[in-house]
Amino acid sequence: MVLLTKFLATMEMRDAQLLRRRKETDEYATWRLTFDEDAPGRQMSAGWRTTPSPPEWECVLVRGRDSDIADIVVKGFGDRELLYGEGLVLQSPIDVSILLSVEHPTEDDVLHATSMPTFDGTMSEEESEILLSCLTVPYVRLPLVLDFFASQDRYAYLFTSALQNVFRAVIFEPSVFVAPETLQKANPTMVPMRLTEQQRKVIELRHLRGDFSVENFESCLGTTYGLLLNELRHSPASVLDPLRRILESVLEIGPSSVYSANAPYVLFIVGVVCDVLAFGNIVRGWPSLEGSAQLETLTAYQTSMLRFLLTTVQPTLKEWCREGEENDDTPTQCVLQSYLGVIYRAAWKMALTTECLSSPSRNEHDVDGESGQQRGADISPFSFSTMASHPALGVSS
Incomplete structure (x- = not known):
């Protein structure tokens, strides 16, 4: 399935291949070719090096x-x-210091800013202020920003590529890393909060003077495995509920052409949702979730979104494929087939994860990424057999 996806995603027409400038993909291999017009016989020298x-x-x-x-x-x-x-x-698209030209910005800096980015005129300065205020609190930015785009028809902002980059960065950037040992030793006496640059300097200066009455607990606002895995582990509904609402916004678009502005938006949402489902499969395998309410919530949301992809989004992509075929548009068909492959892979991975976790003969090397222990069983009803017999997949078990 992965091979098929990569093959379809990288396919190009012969004419485009001839026009495209070919470059060596190996970054450690360099070559040199020189001509000497003044030398007798027009000497040519060549060299090839594969070591950096x-x-x-x-x-x-x-x-x-x-x-x-x-x-x-x-x-x-x-x-x-x-x-x-x-x-x-590389600059992160959610780096507020770049957006406001202020070092270590806080919510106060956002509220007192003279101008706000409108992302190519997509949103008003008032809504941009809300979005940037959410980005100044990295530890809770994920549910805040997702709920921002999921409410009041703001999903329409995601038609803009700049806000698509912001959306992906909010979800998948891991933010501050904290070692498990640090979290275990942490014993905050106050609610951890993000400090301003001035507050941070004051605490450091007091520590240099030997005054440890005030401590910096900012390290408690980091995670070991990234924000997304952390939210899916402890509060999956805060992430998956707004994401499901954004996914279901595809219904409000209605029938449209593959050449309309709706198509890139639908493909973008499909890619994001399938990536989040892959993260959810990792969390479902952690034994610390076995029998917990979080596991039931995570499985329910994953099942709901995957069923929506198979029953609603997949027919739309197939219809667009037929439209591309009628127009003899091979590149468009290849792109759509690759996204269909992404959906099929998400369905297969979820079913396979469920089957492996519920099997009594699990691989002894299949360990939990959270604690290094063997994975626990999953009692999800979304089994491999039910997935394989799903009519939208076009196969039968």
């Missing part, structure tokens, strides 16, 4: 009143020029 070369440093300029500033050029990864001092190479 170390970065090359070169001082190109010394400046400043006391000549204490040097401009250094660093080259690596096949003569690629590396730039330092320009910030991170």
Whole structure:
């Protein structure tokens, strides 16, 4: 199934392949080809190297009143020029400090900001203020932002690519990591809260003076396995309920063409939901959830969303495939078939997880990612046999 998905997702027409510039995909392999027009016989030399070369440093300029500033050029990864001092190479789309140009922003900074990003004019400054306020509290941002987009028809904002990037980052960025040993030793005497830069400096200064009466419990706001797994483990409804409402917004779109603006939105939601279902399968295998209310809630929401994908979204994608076939549009058909493969894989993985967890002869090496223990049994009614016989899959057990 994975091979089929990758094959369909990367398929391209022969004409497009000829027009596309081909590059070596191996980052550690570099090649060189030179021509010498002045030499007799027009000599040609070629070289090939498969071992990574170390970065090359070169001082190109010394400046400043006391000549204490040097401009250094660093080259690596096949003569690629590396730039330092320009910030991170990749900026998170939910980094409020970038959106507001304020270091370590808090909710007060958002409320007192003179202007707000409107994401290409998609939302008003008032709603942007609400969204950015939710992003200033990373530990609880996941349920807050999901509920924001799931209420008052705000799912329509996700038609914009900029807000799609924000949505994915909110869900899948793990945020602050905290080792399990640190969490076990933590004994906060006050409710952990995110500190401002000034408050953090004051506490550090008091610690340097030997005053430990005030402690920084910000580490308690981190997680060991990321925010999404943490929420699915302790409060699955806070994440899956708004996500299910956003998924069901597909019904409000109604029949549309594959070439309309609705198609990218539907495919985006399908990809996000299937990825979240994959995280849910991991959590369901943790023995600490065995027999708990969280496990029942998680399984119920997963079953509901997967059934919606199979009975509602899948027919829409098949109809779009037929439309692409009528227009002799092979690339569009390949994209749609790949998303159908994603849905089938989500169904298969959930059924397989349920079957493996409920089987009395589990693999002894199938351990829990949360504690390293053997996985417990799952009593989910969504078994492999019922999934395999689902009429939407087109197969029978």
